[in-house]
Amino acid sequence: MEYSPPPFFKRGPSLLTRFTFFSIVSVVLLVADARFNYLTVLRQGIAAVVYPLQRLSSMPGGLVARVDDFFVTQSQLQRDNEQLKRQELLHTGALQLGKSLESENRHLRQLLGLRERLPREFIAAEILYSNRDPFTRRVVVDKGFQHGVKAGQAVVDETGVVGQVTRVFPWVSEVTLVTDKEQAVPIQSVRSGLRGVTFGIGYDGTLELRFMPVNADIQNGDLLVTSGIDGTYPPGLPVAVVSNVERNAAYPFARITCTPSAAVTSFSQVLIVSTADQLPANPVTDDEAGPRGRKAKK
Amino acid sequence: MNIDWLRAPPGGRTSPQEILLPVKTRYIALTLVSALVLDLFALPGLLQQIRPDFIALTLIYWVVYHPRRVGFLPAWSLGLIMDVADGSLFGQHALAYAVLMYLAVLLHRRIVMFGMRQQIAHVLVILIVSQLIMLGVRSMAGADFPGALYFVPSLLGAGMWPLLFNVIRVPLRPRSDPDAV
Numbered sequence: 001m002e003y004s005p006p007p008f009f010k011r012g013p014s015l016l017t018r019f020t021f022f023s024i025v026s027v028v029l030l031v032a033d034a035r036f037n038y039l040t041v042l043r044q045g046i047a048a049v050v051y052p053l054q055r056l057s058s059m060p061g062g063l064v065a066r067v068d069d070f071f072v073t074q075s076q077l078q079r080d081n082e083q084l085k086r087q088e089l090l091h092t093g094a095l096q097l098g099k100s101l102e103s104e105n106r107h108l109r110q111l112l113g114l115r116e117r118l119p120r121e122f123i124a125a126e127i128l129y130s131n132r133d134p135f136t137r138r139v140v141v142d143k144g145f146q147h148g149v150k151a152g153q154a155v156v157d158e159t160g161v162v163g164q165v166t167r168v169f170p171w172v173s174e175v176t177l178v179t180d181k182e183q184a185v186p187i188q189s190v191r192s193g194l195r196g197v198t199f200g201i202g203y204d205g206t207l208e209l210r211f212m213p214v215n216a217d218i219q220n221g222d223l224l225v226t227s228g229i230d231g232t233y234p235p236g237l238p239v240a241v242v243s244n245v246e247r248n249a250a251y252p253f254a255r256i257t258c259t260p261s262a263a264v265t266s267f268s269q270v271l272i273v274s275t276a277d278q279l280p281a282n283p284v285t286d287d288e289a290g291p292r293g294r295k296a297k298k
Numbered sequence: 299m300n301i302d303w304l305r306a307p308p309g310g311r312t313s314p315q316e317i318l319l320p321v322k323t324r325y326i327a328l329t330l331v332s333a334l335v336l337d338l339f340a341l342p343g344l345l346q347q348i349r350p351d352f353i354a355l356t357l358i359y360w361v362v363y364h365p366r367r368v369g370f371l372p373a374w375s376l377g378l379i380m381d382v383a384d385g386s387l388f389g390q391h392a393l394a395y396a397v398l399m400y401l402a403v404l405l406h407r408r409i410v411m412f413g414m415r416q417q418i419a420h421v422l423v424i425l426i427v428s429q430l431i432m433l434g435v436r437s438m439a440g441a442d443f444p445g446a447l448y449f450v451p452s453l454l455g456a457g458m459w460p461l462l463f464n465v466i467r468v469p470l471r472p473r474s475d476p477d478a479v
Contacts, residue, residue, distance in 0.1 A: 025374075136386075136441070
């Protein structure tokens, strides 16, 4: 021990003792968080304490954005306004058609005795910043459980699925993007109706469609939409477009790469979709399923 | 190119010769909170990923020059706060800061004897080791190596050491009184 004072000066426990103590506590916390998903309450408590500091440190950026917003030219506003009006007109048409289809669908489902689809609620949220953790693809949005956000809800933008809410704090929540490693989205191919699951592979702008047999009916350019069988994502939302299919008979599965439909890296406004709590209970309980990974619990 | 600011302050060696005002605990807390704000500051895209860890740098400064003023507990608690703010695994930064504190206390007697360039080298090693700890923790939890860009914050942080050194010392330098004898 290089750094030890003479014993007649009382200086508390030695450096190595203190280091060992704090390391062990850290490792215990790490295991509790990574393996068992405890500590949610502790995390939320600290988050509530840090929140004012976070707001304080995001203030200069917000101020710049606000000043920037203020100096928008008249012509640009007019152009935007016109464009939005045109879009709204188009959307209204589609919405009316959707309304009639919805009522027809409900009627048919009643006739067939199928379970009715509950209407979903949307919470509009703004992305505050992307998470600093370089190991994951996550963003933080400005709505938390004070606004009714729950962990596990799907997040979409106007072009497709963005990701899923994974942590909820009082005033903000954390969204894991579909491109995050191991983030799974159940999908269905629009062309062939084939069901599967896409996984993020940890780089921006790429998804992987795993566990598809080599002769699966998947082609370049196939649109993959959410299948809705997980009860989290509403069915029919675009997730990705197949960009590359590698079929090698040496491997049991084809290697299928996809490009996400939503602008996963560049959006600023998103919608948080409420989860429908209408699924029957899972016939396999957690104890029977054995130990599950960290990602499986999402 | 003028690199006078890189050289040691007058007196040949670095700091011990420079007489500074006594450090108040309030000032240490203020610098650490400012470092936290700098770390939390939202930056666009790539800048976010290469931002140096100001908390780590500030901790190293206080431990090296005033080893008895900042203990493990505040450093470790700041690590927990960073974990929550970053959304990383709970305890990851805390463990890294504990290792950083250990190395800094272990090396503080030699670091103060060196000139600025050698100090940068020491700081770089401490920062890289603490980042390697985080990388190891995340690898065990199943993450991939995020790319060579991961170590840029340490390089930038070590490069900013002279700047931080001088900024922290500004309020500690005695003001010369023109009316004095």
